[in-house]
Amino acid sequence: xxxxxxxxxxxxxxxxxxxxxxxxxxxxxxxxxxxxxxxxxxxxxxxxxxxxxxxxxxxxxxxxxxxxxxxxxxxxxxxxxxxxxx
Numbered sequence: 642x643x644x645x646x647x648x649x650x651x652x653x654x655x656x657x658x659x660x661x662x663x664x665x666x667x668x669x670x671x672x673x674x675x676x677x678x679x680x681x682x683x684x685x686x687x688x689x690x691x692x693x694x695x696x697x698x699x700x701x702x703x704x705x706x707x708x709x710x711x712x713x714x715x716x717x718x719x720x721x722x723x724x725x726x727x
Contacts, residue, residue, distance in 0.1 A: 642697050651689045658682040690726045694719050 662678045701715040 642700060644693070645696075648689065648693060648696075651685065651692070655682060655685045655689065658685065687726070691723065694723050694726075 658678065659682055662675060662682065665675050665678065698715065698719040701719075702712045705712050705715060
């Protein structure tokens with residue numbers, strides 16, 4: 642699968658968030674602030690997982706239709722990936 646620039650940018654932002662959390666911990670910042678930032682990072686990761694899964698699903702469905710194949714298997718795999726990611 643080919644990933645677009647938006648996915649890479651999202652991951653770079655997440656990387657920055659996580660580095661920021663590490664800095665907060667090294668500076669002994671308040672635990673509530675650290676947890677808030679970790680929660681924001683986790684949400685960003687979850688949204689990125691959803692984006693990648695949907696992009697992959699769309700690509701697989703298009704390929705299967707073009708090849709005259711069914712789409713049930715690829716849809717099930719995508720759902721399984723999303724469930725597994727939680």
